[in-house]
Amino acid sequence: MKTEKIEILGELLKALDQKNFDLSAWKIKATLIVKKVFSEKDPKIALIEGLNYDYSSWALRDHSGGKIHDSVKDKAKEIIEAAILELKLDDDENPVMQIIRNEFTGSEYEKLQELISSSTEKENGLTAFIKELPGKKAEKILVKIILTLNE
Numbered sequence: 001m002k003t004e005k006i007e008i009l010g011e012l013l014k015a016l017d018q019k020n021f022d023l024s025a026w027k028i029k030a031t032l033i034v035k036k037v038f039s040e041k042d043p044k045i046a047l048i049e050g051l052n053y054d055y056s057s058w059a060l061r062d063h064s065g066g067k068i069h070d071s072v073k074d075k076a077k078e079i080i081e082a083a084i085l086e087l088k089l090d091d092d093e094n095p096v097m098q099i100i101r102n103e104f105t106g107s108e109y110e111k112l113q114e115l116i117s118s119s120t121e122k123e124n125g126l127t128a129f130i131k132e133l134p135g136k137k138a139e140k141i142l143v144k145i146i147l148t149l150n151e
Contacts, residue, residue, distance in 0.1 A: 005037050010084070041105070044082070053075070095148055096145050
C-alpha cells in the first residue's frame, strides 16, 4: 500500500517536468492526493496551495537575459519529495497509529503519546481522553481502523 502511494506521488513529480505544465491543474491534483494520502489537515496542503508564479517586474527583470529558473517547480518538487520521504519513514509505524495520527491534531496526538507511555492508570487515562475528544472523532477513527484492517 505504501509503494502505491509513493508511486502516485512520483507521478506528481513527473508531471512537473511535462512540457505543457499547468500549475493550477497540478495544484488541484496534488492537493487532492495529499489529502487522501495523509489527511485534510496536513501542512503540505497549505504549501502546495501557496505555490504561485511571481509576475512582478522585479521577478521578470531578475530572470531576463538568461535561462529562466523555475523556482515554483523546485518548491513543488521539494514538497512532494518530502511527502515521499515521510511515507518511507512511516513504513515501520503501526497502521492503526497512522490512522489515529492523521485524525488527531498535533496536540491531541502528543497527549495520546504521553498517556500511552505513562506507567500508571493507562486504561483510565485513555478512556477519559477518548471521552473528551470533540464531535464524533472517536467513532470516525474506529470506523477507519475497522475498514483498514478489512482491506
